[in-house]
Amino acid sequence: MSPITASLNSELIHNSEILEVRELTPRIFRMRFHNSFLARNSLPGQFINIKVNSEYNPLWRRPFSIHQINSGENWADILFKVIGKGTDELSRMNPGESLDFIGPLGNSFTIKPDSMKVAYMVAGGLGIAPMLILGHALLKLEIHPMLFYGVRTESEFCCLDDFESAGIKVHLATEDGSRGYKGFVTALIESTLRDMPSTTGIELFSCGPNPMLLPLGTIADRYNVPCQVSLETLMGCGVGACLGCGVKANQNELKYLYVCTQGPVFNSNEINLSE
Amino acid sequence: MSDLKVNIGNLTLKNPVLTASGTFGYGEEFSSFFDINDLGGIITKTITLKPRVGNPFPRIAETPSGMLNSIGLANVGVDAFISEKMPFLKTLNTAVIVNVAGNTVEEYVELISKLEDSDAEFDGYEINVSCPNVKEGGVLFGSNYNITAEITRKIRKATQRCVIIKLTPNVTSIGDVAAAVEQAGADSVSLINTLIGMAIDVDTRRPKIACITGGLSGPAIKPVALAKVFEVSKRVNIPIIGIGGIMNYQDALEFMMAGATAIEVGTANFIDPAISSTIVANLHNYCISHNIRHVREIVSSIIA
Numbered sequence: 118m119s120p121i122t123a124s125l126n127s128e129l130i131h132n133s134e135i136l137e138v139r140e141l142t143p144r145i146f147r148m149r150f151h152n153s154f155l156a157r158n159s160l161p162g163q164f165i166n167i168k169v170n171s172e173y174n175p176l177w178r179r180p181f182s183i184h185q186i187n188s189g190e191n192w193a194d195i196l197f198k199v200i201g202k203g204t205d206e207l208s209r210m211n212p213g214e215s216l217d218f219i220g221p222l223g224n225s226f227t228i229k230p231d232s233m234k235v236a237y238m239v240a241g242g243l244g245i246a247p248m249l250i251l252g253h254a255l256l257k258l259e260i261h262p263m264l265f266y267g268v269r270t271e272s273e274f275c276c277l278d279d280f281e282s283a284g285i286k287v288h289l290a291t292e293d294g295s296r297g298y299k300g301f302v303t304a305l306i307e308s309t310l311r312d313m314p315s316t317t318g319i320e321l322f323s324c325g326p327n328p329m330l331l332p333l334g335t336i337a338d339r340y341n342v343p344c345q346v347s348l349e350t351l352m353g354c355g356v357g358a359c360l361g362c363g364v365k366a367n368q369n370e371l372k373y374l375y376v377c378t379q380g381p382v383f384n385s386n387e388i389n390l391s392e
Numbered sequence: 393m394s395d396l397k398v399n400i401g402n403l404t405l406k407n408p409v410l411t412a413s414g415t416f417g418y419g420e421e422f423s424s425f426f427d428i429n430d431l432g433g434i435i436t437k438t439i440t441l442k443p444r445v446g447n448p449f450p451r452i453a454e455t456p457s458g459m460l461n462s463i464g465l466a467n468v469g470v471d472a473f474i475s476e477k478m479p480f481l482k483t484l485n486t487a488v489i490v491n492v493a494g495n496t497v498e499e500y501v502e503l504i505s506k507l508e509d510s511d512a513e514f515d516g517y518e519i520n521v522s523c524p525n526v527k528e529g530g531v532l533f534g535s536n537y538n539i540t541a542e543i544t545r546k547i548r549k550a551t552q553r554c555v556i557i558k559l560t561p562n563v564t565s566i567g568d569v570a571a572a573v574e575q576a577g578a579d580s581v582s583l584i585n586t587l588i589g590m591a592i593d594v595d596t597r598r599p600k601i602a603c604i605t606g607g608l609s610g611p612a613i614k615p616v617a618l619a620k621v622f623e624v625s626k627r628v629n630i631p632i633i634g635i636g637g638i639m640n641y642q643d644a645l646e647f648m649m650a651g652a653t654a655i656e657v658g659t660a661n662f663i664d665p666a667i668s669s670t671i672v673a674n675l676h677n678y679c680i681s682h683n684i685r686h687v688r689e690i691v692s693s694i695i696a
């Protein structure tokens with residue numbers, strides 16, 4: 118009698134061969150793995166949920182934005198910063214080893230080629246991760262994106278070459294003034310919008326820490342430009358089951374939206390990030 | 393072939409593997425990962441009379457080999473459950489057990505009457521008298537066995553469907569509660585719900601979940617859960633459903649050997665959404681390789 122096997126019918130559960138793990142700048146790594154499904158089907162803003170080892174420490178999977186895909190060579194990249202046990206384990210994995218992940222998960226940035234003329238991508242810190250796949254998608258639709266990218270200090274910038282070689286113009290900001298505009302990237306974007314004769318046709322696409330996304334939403338409202346933001350929360354499951362990943366909806370009655378399934382991308386005025 | 397069927401009250405499950413309330417949504421969330429009909433059954437997220445948005449965030453925290461949650465029974469409410477969630481559940485060819493909770497004894501009865509009077513198709517109830525994350529009712533009910541027995545009696549009168557009472561471990565004697573519930577007419581008891589726990593971020597001195605305390609689940613609680621199942625198995629004759637940190641088929645077997653007729657997979661669904669189906673397949677393989685004709689032979693087979 119042949120043993121029965123579980124009837125998995127999922128294109129979302131993967132074990133993929135790691136092709137490369139490279140430290141781009143101190144503590145920021147890019148991992149490349151072979152996966153034709155992801156390379157063909159990922160949308161900008163979507164994420165994968167990785168089990169960094171087969172043990173119970175850490176227990177949960179760890180979510181990461183899809184950074185870049187190549188459907189010709191069947192690989193995908195994530196970009197991550199080592200901040201704890203999970204990301205540390207990930208950074209120590211080697212080419213040839215297998216990456217256990219679920220994805221692509223979540224919704225994606227909405228691109229409306231008809232109404233949109235200019236795309237401003239606004240990234241804070243590791244919020245740069247989904248901007249490369251987004252930039253490539255925009256270019257394919259013949260929309261020329263511009264990147265506004267802020268970090269604390271110059272050494273934290275990464276992947277600038279990838280954007281420049283794609284023909285994406287990059288505007289940099291550092292909090293300490295070590296490179297580019299001195300101050301927050303939100304101030305840089307505001308001064309750019311202020312100087313425009315008209316903001317019609319401009320859209321903002323953003324990813325970064327909440328303290329950056331909150332003022333960005335206010336600026337977007339002030340200049341009347343649509344603004345999509347990609348959010349990060351703790352995630353217990355990534356598939357809509359644990360109800361641990363909520364953000365407040367921007368309405369009078371208390372309501373939560375769940376980042377893993379209803380996000381991670383929201384219109385900035387759909388959500389309430391204050392407090 | 394080995395026979396994986398087990399009986400819980402008037403229900404025959406095609407195998408002993410169920411999914412635990414609050415860890416498997418309303419089923420549909422997992423249908424893109426595997427064929428849910430592989431399972432013995434699914435247990436829905438707890439349903440209440442009125443919709444609940446749930447507790448403030450953060451609601452979850454990772455702990456060593458486990459997690460804390462204080463979701464607070466966020467759910468769509470019974471009306472939306474019947475109109476929006478039932479249509480999918482009806483299409484399933486596996487047992488559907490609706491988990492319910494109320495703030496008062498009357499609320500439990502009203503909720504059950506609503507479901508009984510609807511044309512919803514499902515197979516049984518799991519009664520949550522043991523959620524640590526709601527201010528009223530919740531653990532309070534579960535730890536008072538007079539009230540738990542009263543709820544059981546009233547529900548028993550209100551339905552012919554299978555009635556499973558879900559027990560909390562946060563009591564002095566879970567065996568006493570189980571015995572009282574059996575007396576009151578329950579078809580089965582399921583255990584354990586989460587253990588009350590807490591974690592603090594030492595940099596901010598803030599609790600890691602907004603409600604300060606929450607329910608601990610996952611592999612960390614398995615030894616406790618196993619001991620509770622064993623304890624209850626000495627006190628009742630109705631079938632026991634074992635819950636707590638089941639991550640693979642070996643864990644499931646341990647619970648069955650300790651006295652459980654069936655098991656529920658909870659937190660593990662978060663880590664591997666298809667794990668419950670893998671456990672069914674592996675249980676079957678275990679039975680074949682150990683020449684076990686009926687999986688129920690494993691129940692209480694511990695040699696002690």
Ligand SMILES: Cc1cc2nc3c(=O)[nH]c(=O)nc-3n(C[C@H](O)[C@H](O)[C@H](O)COP(=O)(O)OP(=O)(O)OC[C@H]3O[C@@H](n4cnc5c(N)ncnc54)[C@H](O)[C@@H]3O)c2cc1C
Pocket residue numbers: 164175179180181182183195196197198199200201202203204205243246247348349350351352381
């Ligand atoms: C949709 C989504 C996409 C993401 N994309 C990326 C990405 O492309 N690149 C990347 O580097 N990171 C990304 N993250 C964040 C990443 O998941 C976390 O950095 C990672 O889970 C940390 O795991 P760890 O075990 O190393 O750290 P842990 O030990 O779990 O945590 C270290 C510290 O960071 C805090 N922390 C952990 N995760 C978060 C979070 N999401 N928000 C706020 N605080 C947190 C913890 O509370 C703790 O204090 C994303 C998160 C989400 C939800």
Ligand SMILES: Cc1cc2nc3c(=O)[nH]c(=O)nc-3n(C[C@H](O)[C@H](O)[C@H](O)COP(=O)(O)O)c2cc1C
Pocket residue numbers: 359360412413414415437438461463465491520523558584585586608609610611613635636637638656657658659660
């Ligand atoms: C995020 C989360 C939500 C839960 N929600 C419910 C619920 O709504 N009703 C309920 O009876 N139990 C709920 N539980 C408890 C589980 O059903 C189960 O009893 C417990 O988690 C122990 O099993 P485990 O260790 O396998 O997760 C929840 C558990 C978790 C982790």
Ligand code: FES
Pocket residue numbers: 351352353354355356357358359360361362375376377378
């Ligand atoms: S992470 Fe579990 S519901 Fe979103």
